[in-house]
Amino acid sequence: MLLQYSVNTNLLKGVFMESIYYGKISKEVTERLLERYGKDGSYLLRDSESVAGALCFCVRKAPFVHTYRIEKSQRGWAVETVSGSNPEYFQSVSKLVECYRAKTPRNMEPPLYPLDKDKLSEEALQSIGPSYWEI
Template sequence: MEQEGDFITCIYYGHISSRATEQLLGRYGQDGSFLLRDSETLPGAYCLCVRKAPFVHTYRLVHAMDGWSLQGNFQSQGFSRQIFHKLETLIETCRRLSSTEIVPLTHPLDKTQLSPLSIGPEYLEMST
């Protein structure tokens, strides 16, 4: 994470649960709001979580020797075969996609804009 820029730092919430993510996006987000968190099931992977009411959709970002990729079956876009050297590039590419396969990422949920007192202790595991 240290090689990433300010954008990733602002949307990266660290080790929070999927339940806490749903609550956070439900309370502070809108359709298209998204954040990045650690995967609960795959060490070293991240989850890109985006709200589209009434759900929060989660996309796993995995790292291999040659870079980051979006895990899943996105063959019609050729996206699952693309490798990105930085998470920020992968997420920005997702934002530009006009696809029915990926929920549009329109509003980054910037943790620096949220008051730690208003969000509660369950979200304070957020990495900085």
């Protein structure tokens, strides 16, 4: 049985972005994936569970998985920041990820290693909880 991902092609373009975008998975599944198959600095993108149209940029730094919300405004895509600080805007999610990999803001864990879903076996994906995946 093949897993189906809800990739929004308007948001994520290119093979690299599609390989790190896991679609509509829960926070719990994200944590299990990054704990079992990642290392410090491993990251992935998923849909936000609480904000429609937003994404979550999830980065592992043991013992935690840090989650940063990415939202689009008229100025572009930005990681949600603490009040009082100015976010940096990007034309695409791909540019945002590329920039943050090269130079990570001080208040963020560095995203170093993409957790490529295409390199995980179907058995590995199913083992973390098939009921969470859209099939």
